[in-house]
Amino acid sequence: MATENIPLLTPYKMGRFNLSHRIVLPPLTRNRANNNIPQPHAIEYYSQRATSGGLIISEANGACDISLRCPNMPGIWTKEQVEAWKPVVNAVHNKGGIFFCQIWHPGRVSDYTTQKWWFIGREEDQDDKDTTPEQLKLEDNVSDNYNEKWFFIDREPKDQAYKGTTPEKLKLEDIPQIINDYRAAARNAIDAGFDGVEILGANGYLIDKLMKDEANDRTDQYSGSLENRCRLALEVVEAVAEEIGADRTAIKLSPYDDYKGTTGDSTPEALGLYMANALTNLGILYLHVTEPRMIKVGDDYITPRSLLPIKKAFNGTFIASGGYNKYDGDKAIEESYADLVSFGRLFLANPDLPKRFEINAPLNKHERSTFYIQDPVVGIVLAPLTRSRSYNNVPQRHAALYYSQRATNGGFLITEATAVSNTALGYAH
Numbered sequence: 001m002a003t004e005n006i007p008l009l010t011p012y013k014m015g016r017f018n019l020s021h022r023i024v025l026p027p028l029t030r031n032r033a034n035n036n037i038p039q040p041h042a043i044e045y046y047s048q049r050a051t052s053g054g055l056i057i058s059e060a061n062g063a064c065d066i067s068l069r070c071p072n073m074p075g076i077w078t079k080e081q082v083e084a085w086k087p088v089v090n091a092v093h094n095k096g097g098i099f100f101c102q103i104w105h106p107g108r109v110s111d112y113t114t115q116k117w118w119f120i121g122r123e124e125d126q127d128d129k130d131t132t133p134e135q136l137k138l139e140d141n142v143s144d145n146y147n148e149k150w151f152f153i154d155r156e157p158k159d160q161a162y163k164g165t166t167p168e169k170l171k172l173e174d175i176p177q178i179i180n181d182y183r184a185a186a187r188n189a190i191d192a193g194f195d196g197v198e199i200l201g202a203n204g205y206l207i208d209k210l211m212k213d214e215a216n217d218r219t220d221q222y223s224g225s226l227e228n229r230c231r232l233a234l235e236v237v238e239a240v241a242e243e244i245g246a247d248r249t250a251i252k253l254s255p256y257d258d259y260k261g262t263t264g265d266s267t268p269e270a271l272g273l274y275m276a277n278a279l280t281n282l283g284i285l286y287l288h289v290t291e292p293r294m295i296k297v298g299d300d301y302i303t304p305r306s307l308l309p310i311k312k313a314f315n316g317t318f319i320a321s322g323g324y325n326k327y328d329g330d331k332a333i334e335e336s337y338a339d340l341v342s343f344g345r346l347f348l349a350n351p352d353l354p355k356r357f358e359i360n361a362p363l364n365k366h367e368r369s370t371f372y373i374q375d376p377v378v379g380i381v382l383a384p385l386t387r388s389r390s391y392n393n394v395p396q397r398h399a400a401l402y403y404s405q406r407a408t409n410g411g412f413l414i415t416e417a418t419a420v421s422n423t424a425l426g427y428a429h
């Protein structure tokens, strides 16, 4: 790549991994893993976004059978899931990509079909499920009457509603099991061939909820002081690092977000700094943090808050996420604000994003309605291909996909404009 003056396209050494550029695919839940098993179309999805020396991170994977938010999210707790991930990981490795597996436990927003809903409320409230209705209000758009026990996935079409049951309170004696589930899931991820594991400690799910003082109203050693609230996060990180090595362990945090409406923190800077220092002591590979401008996914508030103090306090690789485009991604790298930048919705809509940044090609806009549908093609493979993808004026392999997707038996297709000579090119590529 001709990259000297594109900071995002400069190489970077992340521990044992030699990255050829700074553009990261962050975890993006796709809801297409039928019965929690990754499907063959995941090979297409991830390998399209893999580049030689590029870091990509899988969608969130359930760490155990009670850790799923909704049907069709992948897991990594069974042999079958490990086997199903293997060809996906191989395809990414065949392209020279570096592939981390994100593992999670959503806590109280688990799916109703799983056995339990973990909740962080007061243990003494355990038998009185109606005492903290605010905390049962899982989403902005949850029914006002929480007794209806319905909630909706983000702000997606209402037909994606899942029926829920009242969450159970998380008991102190259940915590070691949760930590062990993360440990086993991390081992499974390595067995599946992943290069490392990113723990989901962001976005209002189990680990994040405990960290945030506006959500955590326990009264035990997992509540109160920062040290206590961050205890589960650090115990999980420690267990995973012990299992697979700190040099393969990472975590994603979102100290500034208030993802579920009731999970914010009153001093997010202090929370971020505390975690950065503690993670430095644990020597993990990277820390992936959501920008303060993104209080919920999709937000882009103007804020004077910055991730820089957190970056400075952490001595591993620092990845910034949330609302980035090429311009401010380049700036973040140039100013050492971040070592790497993850691009979620842009990478979703532009599987060849690093190439597009390199040649300054037009970008597709993401199509929100395709984020979580079960279609194995729509929203998975190359999004609308219009033109300027024939690098060096030679049709690329993805053109085979593009045209054959649109071909029907007896249907009539016309190619994009194809130059008659090298003096007849309107645009590069």
Ligand SMILES: Cc1cc2nc3c(=O)[nH]c(=O)nc-3n(C[C@H](O)[C@H](O)[C@H](O)COP(=O)(O)O)c2cc1C
Residues within 6 Å of the ligand: 026, 027, 028, 029, 030, 059, 060, 102, 200, 202, 203, 252, 290, 294, 297, 298, 321, 322, 323, 324, 342, 343, 344, 345, 346, 371, 372
């Ligand atoms: C469809 C969708 C699914 C997501 N799924 C996950 C996920 O599984 N795990 C996670 O940590 N973040 C998830 N996120 C957040 C992204 O990883 C990323 O941090 C966020 O989209 C901000 O980046 P962007 O502004 O470049 O899109 C998701 C975001 C979107 C849009």
